[in-house]
Structures are given as structure tokens and as C-alpha cells.
Amino acid sequence: MFTGIVQAVGKIRTCEARGGDLRLQIDTHTLDLGNVKIGDSIAVNGCCLTAIGKSPHGFAADVSGETLSLTTLGELAAGSPVNLETALTLAAPLGGHLVSGHVDGVGVVSSRVEEARSVRFSFEVPSELARYLARKGSIGVDGVSLTVNSVHGGRFEVNVIPHTLEHTVMGGYRIGDRVNLEVDLMARYLERLLAAQAVSN
DSSP, X not given: OBOSOOOXXXXXXXXXXXXXXXXXXXXXXXXXXXXXXXXXXXXXXXXXXXXXXXXXXXXXXXXXXXXXHHSSGGGOOXXXXXXXXXXXXXXXXXXXXXXXXXXXXXXXXXXXXXXXXXXXXXXXXXXXXGGGOOTTOEEEETXXXXXXXXXXXXXEEEEEOHHHHHHSGGXXXXXXXXXXXXXXXXXXXXXXXXXXXXXXX
């Protein structure tokens, strides 16, 4: 589990194709890997990956074909910036919202508008995810915990403050960029509970 509070922006060092899968070598920049062990989880642009190798300033992770088909990780190249967050511990404050690191789909940046010192972004979402969006609900965008300001059919808007723009990959977003989306866990579980209740009735 994660919080959606990005701890550092790293960079892809290498992308190595391996028989339909991909191995990433990631430079972690300022992210402290002191407590990270081989086998631990690290969120990369919102995708939960397992550290299979570790160096003083980075780690390696394999990306399965399934993950490549559902996320933007296959579009990364050497030098691409990525949001990084280590797994949540019980001693850590929950500053964002509970994020599983299991991406639900890929959205597209549809607009970017400067508003005072912030930026208002609009994102188009796959039709199957639109029902999970709610005004003032939570959503993860490339691993960043955000509050939904408004929903219009298959599009939602968020306001991003200067700190987030500076300390995540969101500052570099352009119209047409593809992003990983994770809907709120509570919305998914609520849908499942209501579906089960409907069947029992």
C-alpha cells in the first residue's frame, strides 16, 4: 500500500526488453533506499513494482506483460522522469489516501490551464472508469494523490499546487500525455458490495 505522496522524482536509467517483459533500472535521485530490501515494493508512476536489485542510488524491477498492457510503463525510455514512493508502513502518516499501486487504466491530459500559481488539469478517462469518479473524491494520477474538483462525463478536473508541480512529474505534463490512473479503493469495494447485495436480493 502507498499514500500517493510522491517522495522523489527519479529517472529511468535503462529499459531492457526481455522476451515480452521489461526490466527497468531506475535512478532514485533523493529517495532514501536505506530501509528498502530486495523484494520490497516501490511505486513507479503509481505502479507497484518489486525491487529485484539495489544499488546505492537506484534499483531494478521487472515489468510483466500484463502491467505493460495496462499502464504507461512500456512507453518509458532512458532519461524519462518517474514519480517514486516506497511502501507505506504502519508508523508512517497517511498524508494522501490509500493507494494500492494497481493501475486501473490510462487517462489522457486534455487541458492545462494556469490558475494563479496553480494549474488546473483535465483528464479524459476510459469509459469503464468514469463511474468511479466523484466530485471531491480521491484519485491517483501517476501515483499522485489528488482531489477531484469536478466531473463531466468521462472527464475530470484537478487543481495542482506549485509544490506538487515542482516535486512530481506533473509539472511537465502536456496536452495529449498519457497517465496512469487508480480510482479510489472505497469506490471499487462499494461497487462490489452493492453488486453482491443486488444478487442476494
